Amino acid sequence: MNEGTALSMLGTPGAVALMVSAILFTIGVIGVLLRRNAIIMFMCIELMLNAVNISLVAFSRVHGMEGQILVFFVMAVAAAEAAVGLAIIIAIFRHYEVVDLDRFNLLRW
Amino acid sequence: MYDFLLFFFAGGAVLGAVLMVTRKNPVSAVIFLIAVFFFTSGVFLLLDAHYLAAINVILYAGAIMVLFLFVIMLLNLGHADWRDLRGPFGGLLTGSIGVAFLGLLVRNIVASTDAIAATPAGDALREATLEQGIVGVVARPLFGEYVVVLEVTGVLLLVSIVGTILLARRGDA
Numbered sequence: 001m002n003e004g005t006a007l008s009m010l011g012t013p014g015a016v017a018l019m020v021s022a023i024l025f026t027i028g029v030i031g032v033l034l035r036r037n038a039i040i041m042f043m044c045i046e047l048m049l050n051a052v053n054i055s056l057v058a059f060s061r062v063h064g065m066e067g068q069i070l071v072f073f074v075m076a077v078a079a080a081e082a083a084v085g086l087a088i089i090i091a092i093f094r095h096y097e098v099v100d101l102d103r104f105n106l107l108r109w
Numbered sequence: 110m111y112d113f114l115l116f117f118f119a120g121g122a123v124l125g126a127v128l129m130v131t132r133k134n135p136v137s138a139v140i141f142l143i144a145v146f147f148f149t150s151g152v153f154l155l156l157d158a159h160y161l162a163a164i165n166v167i168l169y170a171g172a173i174m175v176l177f178l179f180v181i182m183l184l185n186l187g188h189a190d191w192r193d194l195r196g197p198f199g200g201l202l203t204g205s206i207g208v209a210f211l212g213l214l215v216r217n218i219v220a221s222t223d224a225i226a227a228t229p230a231g232d233a234l235r236e237a238t239l240e241q242g243i244v245g246v247v248a249r250p251l252f253g254e255y256v257v258v259l260e261v262t263g264v265l266l267l268v269s270i271v272g273t274i275l276l277a278r279r280g281d282a
Contacts, residue, residue, distance in 0.1 A: 013115055015222055017156055020119040022214035024126050024145075030207040031130035034200065037193045039135055039181060043142050046173065047126055050149055053165075057158045061234055065250050071161055072251065075168055076262045080269035082173045086180045087276035093184050094279075100192060 017058035024051035038089050038099040042082075049078050111155065118151030133189035135181045139174055146170040157234055159243045 024047060031044030053071045060067025093099055122145050129141035146169045153162035181187055195203070238246050251259055 013111075013155060015218065016115055016119060017152055018218050019215065020122060020152065022211060022218060023123050026207050026211040026214065027123070027126040027130055029210055030203050033203040033206060034130065034195055035193055036195065037135060037186075039177065039186065040130075040138050040193070043138060043177060044130065046169070047129070047142065047145065050146065050165075050169070053161075054149060054152060057153055057156050057161060060158065061156055065234070065237075065246065068158055068161055068247055069250055069255055071158075072164070072247065073258065073262055075164060076266065079168060079173055080266050082176060083273045084269050084276065086176060087273040090180065090184065090277050099184065099186060 014058045014061060017054055021051045021055035021058070024048075024054065036100050036102050038092070038101050039086075041101065042085050042089070046078060046082065049074060114151065115155050118148045118155065121145075122148035122152065131194075133193055134187065136178070136187045139178050139181065142177075143170045143174050146174070157238065159238070160247045 028044045028048035028051060031047065032041050035041050035044070053074055056067040056071050056074070060071075089099055092104065096103060125141045125145040125148060129138045129145060132138040132141060146165055150162040150165045150170075153159075153165060194200070234246075241249060
């Protein structure tokens with residue numbers, strides 16, 4: 001897959017995928033820091049998990065199937081985490097009627 | 110063609126992510142995140158991870174994001190909120206942290222470009238896929254070498270189901 005000239009500045013498709021992974025992860029970090037809405041912060045965490053999945057898949061082309069197996073488990077854990085996290089958000093919303101994380105300091109010192 | 114598709118899916122994913130972070134309405138943020146997952150699946154396809162591309166669309170875009178959408182509509186949050194984005198000071202701080210972080214990551218990737226280019230480009234994986242099938246190439250190690258991890262993941266999902274029900278039910282129930 002090394003035939004492309006447009007890829008010459010970045011090398012291989014793997015390098016492009018790693019670059020995309022880095023950019024998506026950074027956008028996720030920015031989103032978590034920039035937003036106050038708990039649900040959107042949670043979505044940014046999903047975006048970061050997805051960015052890591054891209055780099056794992058990129059490395060699995062070179063280093064064997066273990067990367068893709070790990071992506072499989074990351075997806076399973078992300079599904080479990082999404083269910084529990086959204087349940088916590090629903091429970092918080094029942095008490096305070098907002099999902100603005102600046103309003104909560106229950107676990108903050 | 111391969112290069113064009115790779116840059117198309119990669120650029121689409123990045124564009125969708127930027128739009129998702131900057132949307133004030135949570136529903137449009139969810140829609141753009143679904144778009145990001147579709148573009149990511151395209152990248153997975155081009156990197157010879159066909160099974161994961163399908164699972165990414167079915168599990169992430171299909172199941173998890175629908176859960177998010179349901180919660181947003183259940184809590185009636187589907188309207189733009191001016192307090193959601195932090196102010197100019199917070200934006201500046203966040204932007205500088207993001208630029209520093211991205212610079213660090215890109216520097217490390219560029220520094221190892223030669224090592225990435227020197228490695229063989231996944232021919233072994235492609236041959237294994239032709240031999241065992243798209244699902245088989247994932248299923249064999251999953252149900253062989255990693256079967257204990259798979260079972261533990263099942264227990265984790267069961268615990269998360271029970272925890273979700275406990276957390277989300279009403280207190281007087």
